[in-house]
Amino acid sequence: MGPNLHVDLDRRADHAVLRLHGQLSVRTAPVARRAMLKSLFDVGKVVVDVSRLQLANPECVALLPSVLNTAGGWPTARMVVVDAEGVFEDAARRVHCSDLLPFYPATEAGVRHVDDRPARVRRDCAVPADPTASATARRFLQEAAADWDLSPDLTEVAQLVVSELVSNAVEHAGTSSTVALELTDETLKISVRDGSTTQPVARPLDMVSFRGRGLPLIDRVSRHWGILDHPDGKTVWATLSLVPEEPV
Numbered sequence: 001m002g003p004n005l006h007v008d009l010d011r012r013a014d015h016a017v018l019r020l021h022g023q024l025s026v027r028t029a030p031v032a033r034r035a036m037l038k039s040l041f042d043v044g045k046v047v048v049d050v051s052r053l054q055l056a057n058p059e060c061v062a063l064l065p066s067v068l069n070t071a072g073g074w075p076t077a078r079m080v081v082v083d084a085e086g087v088f089e090d091a092a093r094r095v096h097c098s099d100l101l102p103f104y105p106a107t108e109a110g111v112r113h114v115d116d117r118p119a120r121v122r123r124d125c126a127v128p129a130d131p132t133a134s135a136t137a138r139r140f141l142q143e144a145a146a147d148w149d150l151s152p153d154l155t156e157v158a159q160l161v162v163s164e165l166v167s168n169a170v171e172h173a174g175t176s177s178t179v180a181l182e183l184t185d186e187t188l189k190i191s192v193r194d195g196s197t198t199q200p201v202a203r204p205l206d207m208v209s210f211r212g213r214g215l216p217l218i219d220r221v222s223r224h225w226g227i228l229d230h231p232d233g234k235t236v237w238a239t240l241s242l243v244p245e246e247p248v
Contacts, residue, residue, distance in 0.1 A: 003022050003023035003025070003028070003054070004022050004023070004028060005020060005021070005022040005023060005024060005025075005028035005031045005032055005053070006020070006021045006022050007019070007020055007021075007031065007032070007035040008021070009035070009039065011039075011043070014043070014045060015043055015044075015045035015046065015047060015111065015114055016039040016042070016043045016045070016046050016047070017046075017047045017049065017107060017111070018035055018036060018039055018046060018047070018048045018049065019049040019052070020032055020035075020048065020049065020050050020052070020053040021052045021053060022053065022054070023053070023054040023055075023056055024050075024053055024054065024055055024056060024060045024061075024063065025056030025057075025060060026056070026060070029060060029063050032063060032067075033063060033066075033067055036048060036064075036067045036071075036079070037067055037070060037071055040067070040068070040071035040077045040079065041071060044076070044077060044078060045078045045079075045114045045115070046077075046078070046079045046080075046114075047079075047080055047081075047082060047107060047110040047111055047114055048064065048079060048080070048081050048082065049081075049082040049107055049110075050081060050082065050083055050087075050088050051082060051083060051084035051085065053088075055087060055088065055091055058091035058094050058095055059095055060091075061088050061091040061092045061095060061097070062092075062095055062097055064079075064081060064088070064092070064097075064100075064101055065092075065097050065100035065101050065122070067079070068100070068101065069122055069123065069124065072123075073121060073122060073123040074117055074118060074121050075115075075117070075147055076147065078114050078115055079101060079114075080101065080102045080103070080104060080110040080113055080114050080116075081101050081102070081103045081104070081110070082103075082104055082105070082106060082107050082109075082110045083103045083104070083105070084105055084106065086103075086105075088103065089103040099118060099119035099120040099184075100118055100119075100120050100121075100122060101118055102116055102118055102119075119184065119185075120182055120183070120184050121148065121182065121183040121184075122180065122181070122182050122183075123140075123144050123180070123181050124178055124179060124180040124181070125137070125140040125178070125179045126176065126177075126178055127140075127166055127169075127176060127177050127178070127179055127192075128176050129169070129170050129173075129174060129175050129176045129177070130170070131170075133166050133167070133169070133170045133177070134162075134163045134166050134167050134170075136166075137162045137163065137165075137166040137179050137192075138159045138162060138163055140162075140179060140181075141155070141158055141159055141162050141179075141181065141190075142155065142159070144181050144183075145158065148183050150183075150188065150242075151242075154188065154240060154242060157221050157240060158188060158190060158240055160217065160221065161190050161217075161218060161221065161222065161238050161240065162179060162190050162192070164217055164218060165179075165190065165192035165218070165236050165238070166179065166192055168192075168194075168236065169192055169194035169196075169236075172196070172198065173194040173195065173196030173198060173233070173234075174196065175194045175195035175196055175233070176194070176195070177192050177193060177194040177195075178192070178193045179191070179192050180192075180193070185242070186241065186242055186243070187223065187239045187240060187241060187242060188239065188240045188242060189237060189238070189239045189240075190237065190238050190239075190240070191235050191236070191237040192235065192236050192237075193230070193233060193234070193235040194233050194234060194235075194236075195232060195233040196233055196234065197229065197230075197232075197233060197234060199227065199234070218238050221238075221240065222238035222239055222240055223239045223240060223241050224238070224239050225237060225238035225239070
C-alpha cells in the first residue's frame, strides 16, 4: 500500500489550520485535496502545515496552488503554507509555482499573513466554442478585475484582449478554450489555450469593430505577447502593464 496521508484539522473562529502527516504522492493527493478544499469552502482562510509531510516527488507540490485555484483563488479563497524545513518551498521553486502561495516557517506567521496576496495570483475559466464564448470570457475577466481592484482603464483594455483571443479560438481553432489570468505587482497576463495547432494569422487592424481586430490590436496594447505551442494545441498570451509606461 505504501505511505498514507493523515489530516488534523484545527477549526478556529475565522480560519482553519490543517496539519498534514505522512507522504504526499499521486495516490494520497486526493485525500489532501479534499481536506483543503473543504476547509477553503467552509472557512475561506486556511493555513496548511506541511512540516511533517514528505514529498514523493517535487511535482506533487503543484497540488497546493491547484487547490487554491479550484477554490476560486485569492481573495475568494486564502491559503498559506507552513513549511518549517523549506522542503515544499524549494520543490515549488523547482516547478515554478513558489510565487502562487506564501510559505512561512511557523504556524503563527502563517496565521498573521493568511490574508496577504500571493506574489502571483492566478484564476482560470473554461470557455465553450460557441457564440457566447467572448461574452463569457469578458464576464470572467470583469469578476477577476473587481476582486483584484484593477483600474477601469486596464479592465477595459483587458476585455478587448480577452475578447480577441477567445474569438480567434472559436472562429479559427474551432475548439473550446481555457482562459487564464495571472496578476503580479507589475502585469496582468491573459492566456487563452485552445485545441488547435493552427497558428493565428495577423489581419488588418479595424478599430471600429468591437472584435475581430486581429493580432495587431494585441501588439498595440500589450507589453509583450506570444504563442506557446503544445502537442495538442497552443496558448496565445499577452501581458498588460498595471501602470502606464512613461513615454521615452
